[in-house]
Amino acid sequence: MHQVCSYKPHLMVGDQSYPAYELRNLVNYLKKHFGRSAAAQLCRDIGVTETELVHSQFVYVWQVDYAMTYLQNVSNDAEVGVKAASDYKVADLGFLLSYLAKFNTLGECLEFVIAHPELVGSFSDIFLRNEEGALKVRWLNTNKLETDKYSCQFQHSIGSLMTFAEELTGEKVQAKEIILAEPKRQTEFLASRTGANIQFDGQFFEWSIEQKFLMLPITFSFENVDLTPEISLAQSYITDVLAVLRECAPQLPSMESMAVTQEISTRTLRRRLSAAGTNYQKLIDQVRCQMAVNLILSSEHSIEAISDLMGFGDISHFRQSFKHWIGHPPGHFHRLHQGESKATNKD
The missing domain is CATH 3.90.1520 (H-NOX domain)
Incomplete structure (x- = not known):
């Protein structure tokens, strides 16, 4: 490694x-x-x-x-x-x-x-x-x-x-x-x-x-042992939706907009996601959480700057959202992974 x-x-x-x-x-x-x-x-x-x-x-x-x-x-x-x-x-x-x-x-x-x-x-x-x-x-x-x-x-x-x-x-x-x-x-x-x-x-x-x-x-x-030939994966519906969301990030589309993009009704989109074992809000949260974690761990941006980059109008909203996703506020999360000295001005 x-x-x-x-x-x-x-x-x-x-x-x-x-x-x-x-x-x-x-x-x-x-x-x-x-x-x-x-x-x-x-x-x-x-x-x-x-x-x-x-x-x-x-x-x-x-x-x-x-x-x-x-x-x-x-x-x-x-x-x-x-x-x-x-x-x-x-x-x-x-x-x-x-x-x-x-x-x-x-x-x-x-x-x-x-x-x-x-x-x-x-x-x-x-x-x-x-x-x-x-x-x-x-x-x-x-x-x-x-x-x-x-x-x-x-x-x-x-x-x-x-x-x-x-x-x-x-x-x-x-x-x-x-x-x-x-x-x-x-x-x-x-x-x-x-x-x-x-x-x-x-x-x-x-x-x-x-x-x-x-x-x-x-x-x-x-x-x-029998060595089965290497195989390719079948694409899932959730994978397709996640790909669209990640391409659009940080301005993630509403469920209604996603349905229009896929040329289906909002009801059909909701039903397809449910049949696939999830819902639209969970996928939105997953993409936003992963984007936020990556920014916090790999950049020199302040928490305020990351909040802006992700399209949050209010930094307190971003802090609340991040704590909901991970269980810790963004500044505390950063210190846990990078050390106190690198977390300056990131609260």
């Missing part, structure tokens, strides 16, 4: 593509621990059969998101995300195997994962830092999910990365530190599975790994 720090707006929602192996894993975990009826009910809820799932390369983000929430509700276990992830096998990765087979070290594999959320799936924007001999990965809850749900997704991501890392390298791979933005609770399985020092009441969810682990060579024998 060569970057000192970088912001990655990775959040994927609704009908955007997500690798099917993750949903297969969750369904299999349900069958194994909660019975076939629980797994069958989940499949009915998200409109997919197990037979279809076996032959699928991609599913929708909303289906995986629903499955994670369903698993939480069935298990009533705050650690179920990392427990489910521990059942993964590298051979289950399908088309991703063709990509991973090209790399020589664990760090190269992780770089690919971070650089290609469209292929590996992502529930979160992330902020990366190389610090004190470790890579630190901070999750930003730009989708404003409830803490327990976001924590489950966060733990599932760490658990799957650790599980795959150990099979790819044949070595015991450990996280250095995991910070949870929630009150202290039992995390025995998370600590045991990752080997990390667990901290609570953080301002963000974050995990880190020492660079020495990223230098481990890949020893997994790809000759023993």
Whole structure:
């Protein structure tokens, strides 16, 4: 990993593509621990059969998101995300195997994962830092999910990365530190599975790994698995709408204007977005939040200037909006990521 720090707006929602192996894993975990009826009910809820799932390369983000929430509700276990992830096998990765087979070290594999959320799936924007001999990965809850749900997704991501890392390298791979933005609770399985020092009441969810682990060579024998040819993604409706919004930013069109652009009625636009698992205001918030975060982290503009650049007539409105998106006001957010000395005049 060569970057000192970088912001990655990775959040994927609704009908955007997500690798099917993750949903297969969750369904299999349900069958194994909660019975076939629980797994069958989940499949009915998200409109997919197990037979279809076996032959699928991609599913929708909303289906995986629903499955994670369903698993939480069935298990009533705050650690179920990392427990489910521990059942993964590298051979289950399908088309991703063709990509991973090209790399020589664990760090190269992780770089690919971070650089290609469209292929590996992502529930979160992330902020990366190389610090004190470790890579630190901070999750930003730009989708404003409830803490327990976001924590489950966060733990599932760490658990799957650790599980795959150990099979790819044949070595015991450990996280250095995991910070949870929630009150202290039992995390025995998370600590045991990752080997990390667990901290609570953080301002963000974050995990880190020492660079020495990223230098481990890949020893997994790809000759023993079927390498599916690399495939291209089907474009989603939400992806198309987000592309228009980002092109128009910072002057984002109203729903009525977007409907006119697409030559459909406002009602049809609302219905299509709902069917895709989201709504127009959420997409507006996502684009504005990601733009604001990028400006704060990558520019020398003051908060006042960023507010103007984004088209806010009142800086207090911008501050309120940013706190609604991220959970912190813009000046405080900047200090958390850049340090006190670089945050001068940004409040």
